[in-house]
Amino acid sequence: MKKLIGSMALVALVLAASPALAHESEEGSIRAEFRSFFGLRLGENKFHLNGTVVGTTASSIVVDVKAGSHVRDWIGEQATINVNADTKIYGKEKAELTLADVKVGDRIKIAGTIDGSILIALRIVDHGLPMKAFGEVTAKSDTSLTLQNNLTGVSQTVVLNEDTDVVINGEEKTTADIQVGDSGWVKFKNFAGSLIARIVVLFR
The missing domain is CATH 2.40.50.320 (Copper binding periplasmic protein CusF)
Structure with a gap:
C-alpha cells in the first residue's frame, strides 16, 4: 500500500502542478485516436x-x-x-x-x-464515461463525492464505501477526511449502474 500511495501521490502532484501539460497530453492523445477512427479525408x-x-x-x-x-x-x-x-x-x-x-x-x-x-x-x-475523474471536490457526504473538472466544467459524482482507498497530501486517510475544496483525482468502476470510487487521491 505504501508503494501504491507513493506512486499515486507522485502522479497527482505532477498533474496538480502542471494542469496545462496534462490537458495538452490528453488533447494529443485524443487527436491521435480521432485520426485512426475517422480518417482525415473530408469534404468542405x-x-x-x-x-x-x-x-x-x-x-x-x-x-x-x-x-x-x-x-x-x-x-x-x-x-x-x-x-x-x-x-x-x-x-x-x-x-x-x-x-x-x-x-x-x-x-x-x-x-x-x-x-x-x-x-x-x-x-x-x-x-x-471515463473511469477516472479529475477536479475539485464540490460536494461530499458520508457515501458520495462530487468532483468538478475546471477545464471542462463537467461534474462527476461517485459512491464512497469501506473499500475506497483515500490518499490526501501523500498520506493514507479515510473517506471521512475528504473536504470540499480538495483537488485531485478519483478512479472508479461501474457496478450495476453505480459508479464506485476505488481510489481517491487529493491535495489541499
Whole structure:
C-alpha cells in the first residue's frame, strides 16, 4: 500500500502542478485516436469531432469539443450538434443506441455535415464515461463525492464505501477526511449502474 500511495501521490502532484501539460497530453492523445477512427479525408461540408457530452435535448447533443476537423471555431468550446432520424448512434462493441442512451460526461465521437453554422450528426460513437475523474471536490457526504473538472466544467459524482482507498497530501486517510475544496483525482468502476470510487487521491 505504501508503494501504491507513493506512486499515486507522485502522479497527482505532477498533474496538480502542471494542469496545462496534462490537458495538452490528453488533447494529443485524443487527436491521435480521432485520426485512426475517422480518417482525415473530408469534404468542405463535412466534419468530425471528439469531445465530452455536456448536455442533450430531444434533437441535439451539446459537446465540449476537444479536437476535430472543420470545427476550428468550436475546439475548446461547446458545440451543439443536431440529431435526426438519419443519425446512427453506436456504443461499445458497435451496439446500436438511441439519443436517450447518451449521458452527460460520456466521451463521444461525431461525424456529420455542416450547413452554414449548423452541425448535423450522421454518425455518433459513444464511449461512455471515463473511469477516472479529475477536479475539485464540490460536494461530499458520508457515501458520495462530487468532483468538478475546471477545464471542462463537467461534474462527476461517485459512491464512497469501506473499500475506497483515500490518499490526501501523500498520506493514507479515510473517506471521512475528504473536504470540499480538495483537488485531485478519483478512479472508479461501474457496478450495476453505480459508479464506485476505488481510489481517491487529493491535495489541499
